[in-house]
Amino acid sequence: MKIEPFYRTALYYETDKMAVVHHSNYIRWLEEARIDFLNQVGLPYDEMEKNGIMIPVLSVSCQYKYAVKFNETVCIKSKMEDFSGLKFKISYHITDKETGDLRVTAESSHFFVDSNFKPIRIKNVNPHIYDVFNGLVGVDLYTDFKK
């Protein structure tokens, strides 16, 4: 399977008085990239939620290398780093679309819950999701993309 990176252009209202994107917004971009990643591997998140499966965030970490300015576009590549059946961890590599320079690296950890926020073992609830997640661990899905 090959997927496309997620491209995102910095919006005006995402900047702050330092004239760069406020650091909290990258956390939101990670969510956008993660949902796009799930869409591309065949697991649309809105359908997961309609089926009563949610993936709240357990933790997030973000290393800011170089600030992004209004109207600059970044390229976000996601990778499934770990998956236990209960939890998973995704890493993110954010570069400038034009120059390829590194902007941000990040990781987020999640767990599966039902609509009552009760943790679930995804294999029992939805074996298909389990199989897809299992097949993604450690795989770079962008190897044929230049940027």
Added chain:
Amino acid sequence: MKIEPFYRTALYYETDKMAVVHHSNYIRWLEEARIDFLNQVGLPYDEMEKNGIMIPVLSVSCQYKYAVKFNETVCIKSKMEDFSGLKFKISYHITDKETGDLRVTAESSHFFVDSNFKPIRIKNVNPHIYDVFNGLVGVDLYTDFKK
């Protein structure tokens, strides 16, 4: 009844690259002021929602007179302008806390819905809310406050 104005200090992340509060954030401040207003008149919004009553926004308008900067504090006074039993309209007067200078004027219109987003006649569902709203129309609750 006398209530206190709602004071709000501009946060760093609310500024944009013009070095002033982004105009969309005032719309959020209106919501904060509105909820504080409802709290003070004895109708906490979280309880209203727990009782299955929500007040979505029908329309909002906002006139920006003078930009607010990081760490400046504004004073927001709310007034019930209209109430029909189905809908209501609140106006907002936002001034600088220190100087009293006008910053923003605004209005928002709302209607009552149940938890399925079905419009409701509040008198039938909750006569107490009806009475409180009715008593607020056109009343300036801040007359004894200097700012």
Added chain:
Amino acid sequence: MKIEPFYRTALYYETDKMAVVHHSNYIRWLEEARIDFLNQVGLPYDEMEKNGIMIPVLSVSCQYKYAVKFNETVCIKSKMEDFSGLKFKISYHITDKETGDLRVTAESSHFFVDSNFKPIRIKNVNPHIYDVFNGLVGVDLYTDFKK
């Protein structure tokens, strides 16, 4: 000149506990649509700012007809309603991309300022921007688009 509508998909973090897009976020979408509109008519906003011209918001009004949910895509069409050389007004028509149903109508007014926030007469500072704006007043640039 013909331009494309601006398409925008509702993001997860833009929803609130009513499970629809929070009303303040539409104000941000208007900004995105406006900047896209300016890009398409040949006036990229980042270049305008680099040339010391900014267009702060004087007022905004927004009528919410029907809530947008996570992952739904809207189509935003912008139209220059008024232009005086000092100020201008844009209207926005937001429909559901799939059904064409009306979601939101809105208007925003702006004025031109230099980098010190001093109002400017755009004809004196940049006659090209003046001419482009003048030619846009009342024109529907989407007539050949179906949606």
Added chain:
Amino acid sequence: MKIEPFYRTALYYETDKMAVVHHSNYIRWLEEARIDFLNQVGLPYDEMEKNGIMIPVLSVSCQYKYAVKFNETVCIKSKMEDFSGLKFKISYHITDKETGDLRVTAESSHFFVDSNFKPIRIKNVNPHIYDVFNGLVGVDLYTDFKK
């Protein structure tokens, strides 16, 4: 020196369709708590910026223990964990104001830059800030507070 914890009530627009505060907003709360912390130790951040000193974020990490809901109030305690003269690290302990239950733990790292984003050695630029930061390392400023 003794300082007060930073109290913050979850706003309606900070919730998402899971009906809890969206995880990105805690990153913003950390900024609010950090600025309040600097204010209380005598280093108002708006004055630092007016004096040409900014403290961009190098990294942030956040562990979400238990979701916060609309109108719940949290108590945030900040602690200077490390300070090198070039960089510093602050940890944050977020608990529920009523129950004292842990909600979130977090850390953020920062460096000092001038208004051109050039890293600075704070001792050379502002010895007072250096001294204050040095005196804060590892100190719990809330020991006399119960919550």
